[in-house]
Amino acid sequence: METIATLEKAVVGADSGRRYTYDELLAEMPESNLPCELWDGEVITSPTPSFHHQQLVARFSYRLYEWVSKQKLGKVVTGPIDMVLSAHRVMQPDVAFVAKDRLSIIGRSINGPVDLAVEIISLGGRDRDRLQKRDLYEQYGVQEFWLVDPEAQTVEVLCLEQGRYQLHARFTLGQNATSRLLPGFEMPVTVLFQGEV
CATH class of the missing domain: 3.90.1570.10 (tt1808, chain A)
Incomplete structure (x- = not known):
């Protein structure tokens, strides 16, 4: 099961200041059920909902x-x-x-x-x-x-x-x-x- 840290590492890696387009995010991020939004190119992840x-x-x-x-x-x-x-x-x-x-x-x-x-x-x-x-x-x-x-x-x-x-x-x-x-x-x-x- 994926964790937020795994998801963030897969998306952001060492380049935490990078801005993404949606197409780039789809190409680089594994499919996941974890909440993940794109705010002006910044990947914002949230904990699994309660x-x-x-x-x-x-x-x-x-x-x-x-x-x-x-x-x-x-x-x-x-x-x-x-x-x-x-x-x-x-x-x-x-x-x-x-x-x-x-x-x-x-x-x-x-x-x-x-x-x-x-x-x-x-x-x-x-x-x-x-x-x-x-x-x-x-x-x-x-x-x-x-x-x-x-x-x-x-x-x-x-x-x-x-x-x-x-x-x-x-x-x-x-x-x-x-x-x-x-x-x-x-x-x-x-x-x-x-x-x-």
């Missing part, structure tokens, strides 16, 4: 997949999957939705912004998830961004309006988080954080 983090991903993706499939609206995928925003910027959202009229962007990776991205805030990545990814997703045109905060047990839904994210709503326990992009889709916040109740 069990709780992955439970949240599973609960969210299950509900979204089930709903999107019934409505025949597009495709849902969980990370790690590369969302290639540019040659030097590659993100891996925890959950992603691509609308059926944009399925042509799906190949080995997702070549362009997804329509809806979900990030589960990790303990070590709070600023990156809440601020940096938000700004990047906004800049590249991800239409809807769901930010799931396990510590606060909240779900924020941000919608792109005239090139800027606006808060659709902040949902708490006992509420159903809703989507502007996918009218009718609901994620019960209590179920998301505490499982079936």
Whole structure:
């Protein structure tokens, strides 16, 4: 099983200041399930997600997949999957939705912004998830961004309006988080954080 150190060594080696393009990264890095993103050419690796983090991903993706499939609206995928925003910027959202009229962007990776991205805030990545990814997703045109905060047990839904994210709503326990992009889709916040109740 690969470790982050093995992955970093395979990618970065002795040249830790090197900037990569996505194509260079694919050519030099072994295929892996470890989270690895490209921020302005810099390889950023993360620890394997926690069990709780992955439970949240599973609960969210299950509900979204089930709903999107019934409505025949597009495709849902969980990370790690590369969302290639540019040659030097590659993100891996925890959950992603691509609308059926944009399925042509799906190949080995997702070549362009997804329509809806979900990030589960990790303990070590709070600023990156809440601020940096938000700004990047906004800049590249991800239409809807769901930010799931396990510590606060909240779900924020941000919608792109005239090139800027606006808060659709902040949902708490006992509420159903809703989507502007996918009218009718609901994620019960209590179920998301505490499982079936």
